Amino acid sequence: MNLKRYFPILDWGSTYTRDTATNDLIAAVIVTIMLIPQSLAYALLAGLPPEIGLYASILPLVAYAIFGTSRALAVGPVAVVSLMTASAVGELAAQGTAEYLGAAIALAFLSGLMLVVMGLFRLGFLASLLSHPVISGFITASGLLIAASQLKHVLGIGGGGHTMVEIMGSVLSRLGEINLITLVIGVSATAFLFWVRKGLKPLLISFGLRPRLADSLAKAGPVAAVAATTVAATVFHLGDQGVKLVGDIPTGLPMPTLPPFDAKLWLDLAGPALLISVVGFVESVSVAQTLAAKKRQRIVPDQELIGLGASNIAAAVSGGYPVTGGFARSVVNFDAGAETPAAGAYTAVGIALATLFLTPLLANLPQATLAGTIIVAVLSLVDFKALKRTWVYSKSDFTAMAATILVTLGIGVEAGITSGVVLSVLLYLFRTSRPHMAVVGIVPGTEHFRNVQRHRVLTGTKVLSVRVDESLYFANSRFLEDRILELVAERPSISHVVLMCPAVNVIDASAFETLEELNRRLKDSGVKFHLSEVKGPVMDRLQQTDFLEHLTGEVFLTQYQAFCTLDPHTAHVAEARNPKQKATSDLWSGPEI
Structure with a gap:
């Protein structure tokens, strides 16, 4: 048995040097700064306490460093999987309850088991059932859903819903309840983060900073927004004026836990777990292959299944929820100079330190700021131009893509991606049933x-x-x-x-x-x-x-x-x-x- 096949760390670890460690550490610092507000925000998006996002950003990164083959993929909570988690678990338990958290942990564990089994049996080809137009349509629709779901936090109102109609109907019916202070914070933070994405780096370069340093500082924009709004909420006691804050976050590392072994719960979660596994795998492999090609490296898709599976199992045993490789975070990790998966392990150490020492400072963080962070992140995933490109090239692929978007927005995320897969298969059968x-x-x-x-x-x-x-x-x-x-x-x-x-x-x-x-x-x-x-x-x-x-x-x-x-x-x-x-x-x- 070739151990390096199942433990890639034995391969790159044998040639690890001090210079490589230095580059990985620098990348880890940058990704840690980016990941802290993201972890908090995505946990809230999943309907979970904010500390769960931090828990899901520690052990999973270590597990991927051991079993993963990509040198730059950054694993952790992501927007689309957080939305899918909220959709799946929300049908089984009420948010804020122990049952809800237990179901999210069970979802991570079940997803991890499925990924590992798929990897051991080399079933990575199953992801091919998700065509690129379907994935693109699903991510676009999910981005719109996620952004819309955060409007209530930006406006400081209640409400909710799982579809675009429900969400927008809830928001419009509560416009009279808008908290103006929350609105100012949410709009200001969102506008600032949009500007940071495009305008801060050129500005810093014009001041004489080196491009790489300017880019790193620009990536830390969300941290600046978090710090500024937290200070403002503390100084002006905004919590007493109706501004919803994150609240007390438990200090300390997550305790080892096991998912609830409830046969009915696992059966109810089997379908969503499979969808999350496949979607997460497709997203991760796409990012990993793109980044690996830039350095003439290669990844092993079947081993990636095992790596992502181990990460999700690690998330479950540490009280987290499903994770996968994030696009923006991985690109930042790559651009920051990460050379091996050890950068992820160092990031895990950074998140662990933040969990131990920084969480008391985040109690007065306005939820509107985290909502702005999510909106800016997910709207970058929305790609309406892909609709036009697909329409010009293939009407049948456009049909599958448009159906995925409409069903996701109108019915829900699981129905959306399922309909996209089914329609893609049916259209394939139709095309090939009348060959040229x-x-x-x-x-x-x-x-x-x-x-x-x-x-x-x-x-x-x-x-x-x-x-x-x-x-x-x-x-x-x-x-x-x-x-x-x-x-x-x-x-x-x-x-x-x-x-x-x-x-x-x-x-x-x-x-x-x-x-x-x-x-x-x-x-x-x-x-x-x-x-x-x-x-x-x-x-x-x-x-x-x-x-x-x-x-x-x-x-x-x-x-x-x-x-x-x-x-x-x-x-x-x-x-x-x-x-x-x-x-x-x-x-x-x-x-x-």
Whole structure:
């Protein structure tokens, strides 16, 4: 057993140096500063006490450092998973209760188990069910939902809801309850954070700071907003004037805990846990692969499943909730110079120190400031331009993307992503059930065959050459049979049909039976059925049956060889335009082409 495969720390740890440690420490300081307000904010978004966000940012980072393969991925609470947690757990228990916290811990534990099992069985391919348009649509809709859900904190009013209609209806019905002081804090903090994202770095550079230092200071913008509003709330006693504050946060490290072992609870959470696992994995791997490519590194997706699974189990046993790799946080970690996953472990130490010593200072932090932090973070995920790009490129993908957005906003996050996956699969089946099929002819003076509707080619009168541009399976086998028989009926002089298979990677059992039936029906019509350019793995499967014994025609290595054998006169005419070309009639003789 290769331990380095399951414990990547043994790989990069063996070459760890003092310089590497220095770079990791610098990156950890920057990420810690960024992660403290994010952890608090995302915990509140998940409907949990703020300290739970800090707990979910300690042990999970250490676990990923041991089991993860990305050198820059920063694991911890993220907005989308926090929203999904609130949606899943909110249906089972009321916020603020022990049952709610227990369900969130159980969700993290169950998600972690699923990820580890998927990794051990190398099931990372399951994430492919989530197409990019579906993920993009889901994240866009989630960003809008999250931003809308934070309006009540910015305005200082009550209310809630899980859909956009519920949230906005609740906000509009309570506009008369707006707390003006809270509104000023929320709007000011949000505007400041938006400006920090774009305007602070150029300003600092104009003052003579080095770009890297300026960028690091700009990333610390949320900390400045937290500090300023906390001081203001303390000095002016804003809590007594109706401004909602974070309140007392317990000091100290999380105590080891176990999730509630309730069979019904686990059954209720199984679906949401699977969705959170897959969505978190897709988001993490996308970020990790992008950052790894910049340094010509590689990640191992199946091991990433184990790394993320271990992180979620660690979150559960330390009283946290589901975590995954965050996009913005990982980019900051990468830009700050992190070289190994040890940077995450150092970040965990920083969060632990904050949990021990800084939490008393955060009691007077206005919730409106955290709401502004969330709004600024999630609106960067909203990408309406992707809708236009997808519409131009693929109407079916646009349909899946738009449906995901509308269902997520109108019904909820779980229904949204489920509908996107289902619709994507249905649209795929629809597209591939009517594959592109082209009648082809030879391009004079070459051995190439092209679509008769796109190129000037020769076809002859004896041979019908048809190219199918899709693997053959149950959904399109009937279409293939009907189309070929239709083409034969239109050409009474045809005596040979050649099915070109350069794009056929698989022929399933249904399609195989269709080929057998097609061979019989063409035989009854006095037409021989041939195959050409069959790929090796497909040919291997056919050779395991008696299909080739009953085939009325032959299997040719290339379409040119088939044409020269079956219609040498037309092939000679085409060849005459380029005397250097020579016709051959070799048949299939090898397993792979």
